[in-house]
Amino acid sequence: MPSIASTSPEPSARSRADKRDASEEVPAQRVMNRVLDPAVFIARLIGPVFVVVGVSILLNEEIYTAIAIESVHSPTLIYLSGLLSLPIGIAILNVQRAWTADWRVIVTVLGWLFTIGGVIRILLPHLTTALGGRMFAGSVALQVVAVIVLIVGGLLCFEGYRR
């Protein structure tokens, strides 16, 4: 009667099988492995949102100007936007905080911007009112913001969804 040890495959046979498994990785698995990278997942999440927001600002400039002016003069809206921004920023920094020399640094920068923006809005609402009022006083400020958001969103979409 053969022992249990003798029925297990040889080490060389096992490594050959592992290599075959890796080479036969189906495209869906490859995509899933890539999405499991936190930076890619965040890029796939935030990229489309930024693109839609950027296009929307350019298409509905008057509405967004009214929203911006109303928002910076309402303590409740400033507080709620800080309450929304801070956990998003902290969540991003918890999974992606590395200062790498590639596109992933955009995700890190966005994490810090969301976090710092949230902290300022909650701790210093008067500063937010003053800065926001001054920032949106100019007519081109909103267009500049829209273009920046659109470019960053497009870049994140490209890096997140390519392949």
Add this chain to the structure above:
Amino acid sequence: MQPVVFIARLIGPLLVVLGIGVLLNQQVYTDMIGRP
């Protein structure tokens, strides 16, 4: 990272900032909730 650690790292700083925010801006928050 364990889920409970992730949640603690997420909610901990948020509650600290909210607490300091309320202490620093008591007048703003009083006006916000409509108390005379």
